[in-house]
Amino acid sequence: MPKTLLSVNAGSSSVKITFYRFERPPKAIADAQVTGITSSPQTFKYKRGSRETKEQIDESINSPQDAFKFLLERCFSDPELSEAASTEDIAYVCHRVVHGGDYSDAVEINEETYHHLTKIENLAPLHNFPALEIVRTCVQELRHVKSITYFDSAFHKTLPKHIRTYPISQDIANRNGLRKYGFHGISYSFILRSLAEYLGKDRQETNLIVMHIGSGASICAIKNGKSVDTSMGLTPLAGLPGATRSGDIDPSLVFHYTNEAGKLSPTSTKDMHISIAEEILNKRSGWKALTGTTDFSRIAVEHPPSENHKLAFDIVVDRIIGFIGSYFVKLDGQVDALVFAGGIGEKSALLRKAVVEKCRCLGFTIDEGKNSGGAKDEDDAVVDISKEPGKSPRVMICQTNEQFEMAYHTVNEF
Numbered sequence: 001m002p003k004t005l006l007s008v009n010a011g012s013s014s015v016k017i018t019f020y021r022f023e024r025p026p027k028a029i030a031d032a033q034v035t036g037i038t039s040s041p042q043t044f045k046y047k048r049g050s051r052e053t054k055e056q057i058d059e060s061i062n063s064p065q066d067a068f069k070f071l072l073e074r075c076f077s078d079p080e081l082s083e084a085a086s087t088e089d090i091a092y093v094c095h096r097v098v099h100g101g102d103y104s105d106a107v108e109i110n111e112e113t114y115h116h117l118t119k120i121e122n123l124a125p126l127h128n129f130p131a132l133e134i135v136r137t138c139v140q141e142l143r144h145v146k147s148i149t150y151f152d153s154a155f156h157k158t159l160p161k162h163i164r165t166y167p168i169s170q171d172i173a174n175r176n177g178l179r180k181y182g183f184h185g186i187s188y189s190f191i192l193r194s195l196a197e198y199l200g201k202d203r204q205e206t207n208l209i210v211m212h213i214g215s216g217a218s219i220c221a222i223k224n225g226k227s228v229d230t231s232m233g234l235t236p237l238a239g240l241p242g243a244t245r246s247g248d249i250d251p252s253l254v255f256h257y258t259n260e261a262g263k264l265s266p267t268s269t270k271d272m273h274i275s276i277a278e279e280i281l282n283k284r285s286g287w288k289a290l291t292g293t294t295d296f297s298r299i300a301v302e303h304p305p306s307e308n309h310k311l312a313f314d315i316v317v318d319r320i321i322g323f324i325g326s327y328f329v330k331l332d333g334q335v336d337a338l339v340f341a342g343g344i345g346e347k348s349a350l351l352r353k354a355v356v357e358k359c360r361c362l363g364f365t366i367d368e369g370k371n372s373g374g375a376k377d378e379d380d381a382v383v384d385i386s387k388e389p390g391k392s393p394r395v396m397i398c399q400t401n402e403q404f405e406m407a408y409h410t411v412n413e414f
């Protein structure tokens with residue numbers, strides 16, 4: 001049996017890697033992450049068994065690729081990490097690739113699959129390019145290792161046609177693959193399994209509204225274990241605002257962003273090429289544009305330091321509850337639980353409280369004590385924070401784990 005498996009999660013603001021023993025289920029050996037890639041201070045966290053370290057990073061890490069190399073160097077230089085003493089010990093690397101286009105399942109990387117993925121890389125500009133660079137690094141430097149790519153979009157392959165179709169020319173839509181794909185699916189898959197286990201239900205009978213709120217934020221309606229709607233779209237820009245992403249806006253805003261561009265003459269768009277618009281909406285918007293910080297823990301505070309911090313918080317809450325209302329209707333009110341996950345969903349008691357209080361008309365309740373206690377114990381993936389536990393619809397926190405989800409499938413399916 002192969003020995004060690006490495007699981008890599010390149011997010012928009014962080015790179016998280018975990019080494020697992022190749023067992024069923026996989027057993028974590030060491031976990032390392034760099035967070036704050038889009039803003040300083042950048043932090044390195046490392047955990048092996050009971051040993052945990054956290055430090056600020058002095059050298060400059062400008063991209064997920066840099067972060068990945070930094071993480072590998074630090075892990076391989078830990079003399080106690082005997083299961084990954086050298087690259088020879090690693091049998092598989094699993095990679096999170098956000099946009100999988102038409103791939104509805106994980107694929108092993110070879111020339112053909114790699115080439116196919118590079119063709120769709122601009123559909124998830126914050127994610128696919130760096131993730132594929134990391135895949136390339138692994139293929140080059142860990143030659144004997146099998147690289148498996150898992151796609152955020154694959155979980156949403158069950159989206160009904162009228163949900164995934166945009167009302168535009170279907171000739172053009174079909175030719176260019178313009179449809180709703182949806183993301184954070186590796187996380188939703190982990191959350192669905194964890195929640196179904198916790199509730200003692202079959203996955204096929206589990207109905208959830210799940211929020212994955214981190215630097216990138218999305219929400220998903222799960223009916224009978226299947227994604228039936230989700231807030232992200234063709235790219236991870238749609239839906240909820242993120243740290244640097246606008247989320248939903250009137251698409252015409254693109255043409256009016258500058259006074260000059262607003263005039264819509266052929267020359268007026270000279271400085272507003274569509275890729276610049278993408279750059280602005282993906283990298284220069286979101287709560288960073290309102291407050292100057294990507295760090296939501298400085299926004300979600302009892303006494304916000306400025307009116308714009310308060311505004312950013314109110315916007316995020318408003319957009320979230322809009323989707324919850326919509327999905328509650330789409331699920332015909334049959335909701336086992338409302339689930340908070342992702343860096344912010346798991347850590348911000350204030351955000352959870354604000355969201356649940358505004359959704360009380362749907363029957364959701366929150367226990368103040370349990371909510372502020374949050375999810376602490378690492379082994380407890382799921383925590384019920386409803387006022388009356390056991391009564392539907394519940395309100396839960398799930399500590400999602402995309403690295404584990406990929407490792408879980410690899411030990412079972414490859």
Ligand SMILES: Nc1ncnc2c1ncn2[C@@H]1O[C@H](COP(=O)(O)OP(=O)(O)O)[C@@H](O)[C@H]1O
Pocket residue numbers: 011012013014213214215216243294295296297298300342343344347348
């Ligand atoms: N205690 C906290 N309260 C609110 N937000 C937090 C807290 N801790 C971390 N965050 C936020 O979580 C986000 C990162 O979430 P994560 O899901 O790890 O992001 P990603 O995977 O997109 O890189 C950052 O915006 C960070 O500021």
Ligand SMILES: CC(=O)OP(=O)(O)O
Pocket residue numbers: 010011012013098127152183184214215216217236
């Ligand atoms: C799809 C997406 O936005 O991912 P992340 O939250 O990891 O940036």
Ligand SMILES: [Mg+2]
Pocket residue numbers: 011012214
């Ligand atoms: Mg993430």
